[in-house]
Amino acid sequence: MNIVYNDKMDLLYIRLDDKKQDVINRRVSEDIVLDIGEDDRIIGIEILDASRRVTLDKLLPIKYEVAKT
Numbered sequence: 001m002n003i004v005y006n007d008k009m010d011l012l013y014i015r016l017d018d019k020k021q022d023v024i025n026r027r028v029s030e031d032i033v034l035d036i037g038e039d040d041r042i043i044g045i046e047i048l049d050a051s052r053r054v055t056l057d058k059l060l061p062i063k064y065e066v067a068k069t
Contacts, residue, residue: 001016001018002018003015005050010048010049011048011050012046015043016043017041019037019043021043023037023043024037031048032047034046
């Protein structure tokens, strides 16, 4: 997973699958676009006007844990 924020365009992009593939953009609201890939899987989420939609200071920098199996 990869998350990129462009502060000049106020755009947040969350890439869920790093596999290179063709995608179809599907707008789900005025400010949210989903990238749909193979097998109808969501590959990425684009959020326009992100600072109004997401609490960026809670999101960036990202903290995460990897579950041990």
